[in-house]
Amino acid sequence: MTATTEDAANAAQDHDYTDLHAPVVDWFDAHARDLPWRRPEAGAWGVMVSEFMLQQTPVARVLPVYEQWLKRWPRPADLAAEPSGEAVRAWGRLGYPRRALRLHGAASAIAERHGGDVPKEHAQLLALPGVGEYTAAAVASFAYGQRHAVLDTNVRRVFARAVNGRQYPPNATTAAERKLARMLVPADDATAARWAAATMELGALVCTARTPVCGRCPIADRCAWQRAGAPEHEGPPRRTQTYAGTDRQVRGRLLAVLRESDAPVPQAVLDRVWHEPVQRARALDGLVADGLVEPLAGGEYRLPQSRG
DNA sequence: TAATCGTGGTG
DNA sequence: TCACCAAGATT
Numbered sequence: 001m002t003a004t005t006e007d008a009a010n011a012a013q014d015h016d017y018t019d020l021h022a023p024v025v026d027w028f029d030a031h032a033r034d035l036p037w038r039r040p041e042a043g044a045w046g047v048m049v050s051e052f053m054l055q056q057t058p059v060a061r062v063l064p065v066y067e068q069w070l071k072r073w074p075r076p077a078d079l080a081a082e083p084s085g086e087a088v089r090a091w092g093r094l095g096y097p098r099r100a101l102r103l104h105g106a107a108s109a110i111a112e113r114h115g116g117d118v119p120k121e122h123a124q125l126l127a128l129p130g131v132g133e134y135t136a137a138a139v140a141s142f143a144y145g146q147r148h149a150v151l152d153t154n155v156r157r158v159f160a161r162a163v164n165g166r167q168y169p170p171n172a173t174t175a176a177e178r179k180l181a182r183m184l185v186p187a188d189d190a191t192a193a194r195w196a197a198a199t200m201e202l203g204a205l206v207c208t209a210r211t212p213v214c215g216r217c218p219i220a221d222r223c224a225w226q227r228a229g230a231p232e233h234e235g236p237p238r239r240t241q242t243y244a245g246t247d248r249q250v251r252g253r254l255l256a257v258l259r260e261s262d263a264p265v266p267q268a269v270l271d272r273v274w275h276e277p278v279q280r281a282r283a284l285d286g287l288v289a290d291g292l293v294e295p296l297a298g299g300e301y302r303l304p305q306s307r308g
Numbered sequence: 309t310a311a312t313c314g315t316g317g318t319g
Numbered sequence: 320t321c322a323c324c325a326a327g328a329t330t
Contacts, residue, residue, distance in 0.1 A: 054326040061316075061325085095314030095325095102328080132328045152326045172309075200326060209324060210319070240322065243314075252314050290313090 017163065020219055021186050021195055027218035028198030031205065035059065036066060037142075038197075044118035044143035045076055051135045052103045057094050059204075065092055077116045079107040085303025088292060089259050097255055097292055101304075102130025108308065120144050141196045147189040149181035150196035154203025159184070161207060165224035167233040168209070250274045250283035258293060264300035 036042060037050035049069055053062040069090060073079035079087060084104045091100035106128040110118055118139065119125055125136035137148035151173065159180055160169035169177060186192045206217050214220045214230075225231070243249055253273035258265055274280040284301070287293040294304045 051326065056313090056325060056327060057315080058317075058325045093315060095316085096327090098313065099328085130328065134327060138326070150326090153324095154326065204326080238323090239310090240324095241312095246312095248312080248314060255314090286313095 017184055018186070020162065020184070020222070021191065023218040024198045024202060025191065025194050028194065028201055032197070032201055033059075033205075036063070042070075044120075044139065045074075046070055047143040048106070048118055048135075048139050049103065051138050052099050052106075052130060053094060055099060055135070056096060061094060065090070065094055073107075075116060076107040076110040076118065079104060080111040080307070083303075083305045083307055084291070085294070085305055088255070088303050092259070093256075095252075098290055099130060101291055105129035106131065118143065120146075122146075122148065138196070141193045145189055145193045147185060147192035148196070149178065149185050150200065151178060151181045152200055152203075154200045154207075155181065155196075156203075157209060158199050158203045158207045161212075161225035162219055162223045165228045165231075167225060167231065168238065171236065171238055247279065247283050247286065250279055251287055254280075254284055254287060255292060258301060258303050261302075264296050264302045267299040267301070270301060 032038070035050075037046050042050070046066075050062065050066055053066055053069075072090065073082075082104075084101055087100040087104040088097050091097050094100075109128055110116060114124070119128075120140065122136050122140050125131050125139055126133070131139075134150065134152050137150045138152070140146040141148045141150050156169040156173065156177060159177065160166045163180060163184075184195075186195050202217070206213050214223070214226060217223065220226055250273070254270055257270060257273060270284065271277075271280065274283070284293065288295055288301075291304055291306070293301050294306075295301055
């Protein structure tokens with residue numbers, strides 16, 4: 001048993017953490033943001049679209065893209081009927097454009113295999129492209145009110161502090177964290193779904209990464225990290241991602257040109273986005289390999305036209 | 309398991 | 320200014 005597993009097991013044995021449910025859910029009732037994907041009219045498709053867009057991307061940047069996306073493609077079949085390149089174009093500058101491709105792929109699978117309705121089963125959700133453990137649980141919970149452990153970066157941080165007494169969770173999600181999250185899920189489905197949304201919201205608004213606002217936290221009085229005197233993070237530093245000069249930056253520039261052009265773009269135009277030819281070619285090849293760019297005869301390129 | 313994959317706001 | 324950070328998934 002690892003140290004972190006012991007943390008979780010000991011924490012669960014030493015205390016009854018069901019007393020966290022009421023204050024956190026009550027706080028959520030009073031302070032939850034009014035986000036469009038939380039409204040009833042969003043439906044399961046709206047929830048799924050928001051979850052794709054929110055992967056590693058702040059709410060503020062998602063909002064406008066989400067609105068135009070659902071207006072243009074109100075159902076999965078509407079998106080599936082268009083070329084995947086249109087999804088990449090509409091994705092705009094949200095980042096990680098492979099998510100757009102995968103959302104298009106998920107919509108196609110939903111249209112073909114699920115009669116156009118976002119599936120309810122966790123396993124069926126998990127089988128969709130771009131849907132991992134978190135997103136499957138989130139859609140099942142938020143869209144269908146099911147009981148799942150929903151473990152995102154916000155929840156991981158809340159649990160790391162409130163239960164394990166650490167400033168930050170480990171770099172990679174551990175089995176101990178999953179076990180703890182499962183143990184903390186309220187017994188009934190409706191409360192479990194609210195708990196999931198509430199713990200995420202608490203992490204997003206109060207128990208934030210940089211400067212937590214513990215004075216506004218509904219469980220500050222029983223937070224293990226607070227009780228321990230808010231100790232600084234120990235262990236390996238959280239890996240910081242460089243960007244300038246990487247292939248990702250080059251890919252971003254290339255794709256930005258292609259998004260802006262309705263017509264095929266000549267190689268010579270793409271060549272202007274980056275000075276170093278080897279890296280430039282590698283980035284373009286990568287985009288093609290990923291299905292984000294379609295090469296044409298005569299050295300021209302465009303966003304993909306596939307619908308499959 | 310660890311690296312890869314965008315983008316832009318911010319303390 | 321410049322690391323840090325933001326509702327992860329995939330290989």
